[in-house]
Amino acid sequence: MEPIIEINQIEFSYQEETNPALKNVSFSIERGEWVAIVGHNGSGKSTLAKAINGLHLPQKGTVHVGGKELSEETVWDIRRQVGMVFQNPDNQFVGATVEDDVAFGLENQGIERSEMQHRVQDALEKVKMQDFATREPARLSGGQKQRVAIAGVVALRPDIIILDEATSMLDPEGRDDVIATIRKIKEESELTVISITHDIDEAASANRILVMRDGELYQEGTPDEIFSEGPKLVALGLDLPFPEKLKAALKARGVTVPQNYLDEEGMVDWLWTSVLKK
Known part of the structure; x- marks a missing residue:
């Protein structure tokens, strides 16, 4: 299969830091794959996610998403293919009600009203939040808020969803619920999922794990291969x-x-x- 994401020797540095946040990182992700990216704080995980989504343009190397090379000219086309769900869903809410919030991104894309209503209903059903459509997002539990945030991304029908520490603020039950929701949507819609996480149990849901260390791709393999190297993971500051x-x-x-x-x-x-x- 042709990769949906190709990262080729990218480098990126923040102006205020002397050490590069990303150093010569290369890998590819196939369509429909679930890839977890793990590593200690400051390892480059979130910077890498932002490079894939075009929030950071690499200073060296290339990023291809859906066959297009990321550049200032293509960044908006690429962002339509990539949806991001962040750590704190409260930072993503803009609507007075759940359905308003899910519709926000569609309105920005100029989606026709009847199509928008259909997509909002469909997305809320996928995350089992259709009965909360007229509720205020602020009155929901943490797990419910995160499911609404996922619905807002799903309604846009991207090819790729990036979970950027999206379960880190949830209790174990809420985390398992969100992961199960994403897995179901992935299977139904042939989504490609990238999970940026500290949670090793979440990473175990993936087809493949990339381990980042100090801005470099340290290791990659199946959960079977990665977790068999227990002492090495502990030495990297990761749990088992x-x-x-x-x-x-x-x-x-x-x-x-x-x-x-x-x-x-x-x-x-x-x-x-x-x-x-x-």
Whole structure:
């Protein structure tokens, strides 16, 4: 398949900083893929997301999105292909009601009213917020607010959604709900998803993980490949998923554990069949 995103040796520096925020970063993302980008604070994760969306133009190298090279001339075309959901949904709300807020981006694009109403309804149904259409966003819970923010992006029908620490302010239940919502929309609409996150459990939902360190792409692989390097992740200041912590504790007690990555459900199945039944 032809990549929907191609990053080729990009570099970017903020004026007030001496060290580059991004250094010679290259990778590609295929259409329909879910890629998580992880790393410590200051590793370049969010700067990389903004480079993909055209909020930062790289000072060296090239960014291609949907076959177009990012430039001052193409930036608005590229932004129509890429929707971003940020950490704090309150910073994205502009409408007096949920449906007004979801419609805001469509109004800015000059979408015809009947089409706009259809898209708003469809987006709210996708995130299970249709019963809250006339509510004030400020009166919603954190998870509900984030789902409305997602609906506002989904209504624009981008090819790519970037979650920029979008679950970091949610409790575990709210985080799982938002990730499940994105996964369902991805499957229905063939979306490409990029998840910028500190949350290793969220990263485990991805097809592939990119690990950033000090502005450079340090490592990439499947969750299986990345999480098998537990001590290296800890050395980078990253956490490990609970199943990997449990495997390490069992291994220290002499239990032979699976080499491949298991999510919590897989870990429960393995414990039941291989340990508890013996």
